[in-house]
Amino acid sequence: MAYLLDTCAILFLAEGTQNLSVATLDRIDTAPAGSVFVSAISLAELACLQESGRISLSQHWRSWWDSLLVRTGWTCLPVTADILAEAYSLPQPIHRDPADRILIATARTERLTLVTTDGKIRQYPHVTSID
Numbered sequence: 001m002a003y004l005l006d007t008c009a010i011l012f013l014a015e016g017t018q019n020l021s022v023a024t025l026d027r028i029d030t031a032p033a034g035s036v037f038v039s040a041i042s043l044a045e046l047a048c049l050q051e052s053g054r055i056s057l058s059q060h061w062r063s064w065w066d067s068l069l070v071r072t073g074w075t076c077l078p079v080t081a082d083i084l085a086e087a088y089s090l091p092q093p094i095h096r097d098p099a100d101r102i103l104i105a106t107a108r109t110e111r112l113t114l115v116t117t118d119g120k121i122r123q124y125p126h127v128t129s130i131d
Contacts (some may be wrong), residue, residue: 001031001035001113002031002035002037002110002112002113003027003037003130004037004038004077004107004110004112004113004114005028005036005074006103006114006115006116006117006121007041007042007045007046007103008117009087009116009117010046010068013028014068017089019117020068020131024115024131029082032077034073035072036072036074037074037076037077037112038050038069038074038077039079039102039106040076040077040078040079041079041102042103043061045099046061046064046065046073047061047062049094077106077110083106084102084104086105086109087101087104087105088101090104090105090108091126093124094124095120095121095124100120100121103121104121104124104127106130107127112128113129114127114128114129116129116131
């Protein structure tokens with residue numbers, strides 16, 4: 001199984017907090033190389049969160065992100081025109097947050113399981129997700 005981490009899951013895993021289930025942590029830890037993905041939209045979210053003071057990273061968001069990808073081996077997926085088209089064509093009822101729509105669309109397009117603690121995404125019946 002391959003996974004797409006939402007922005008909160010990235011932070012939880014990078015910071016070592018226990019906000020994800022033990023089973024999910026186990027799945028990510030034992031996932032084969034090349035089967036854990038992040039989206040470029042998460043980089044944008046992290047940059048906005050750090051610049052607005054809503055999160056505190058140990059270094060500038062860009063350096064933090066680059067170091068994280070090197071350390072974890074996670075693959076960053078681009079936000080493509082196909083993903084954007086999917087994000088705004090999702091079946092109702094859909095999350096209104098643009099970044100969450102892009103994450104859902106990426107998971108659907110790439111056939112990935114979305115790792116998230118977001119209740120609205122977890123309840124959305126048109127994407128496979130775990131917490």
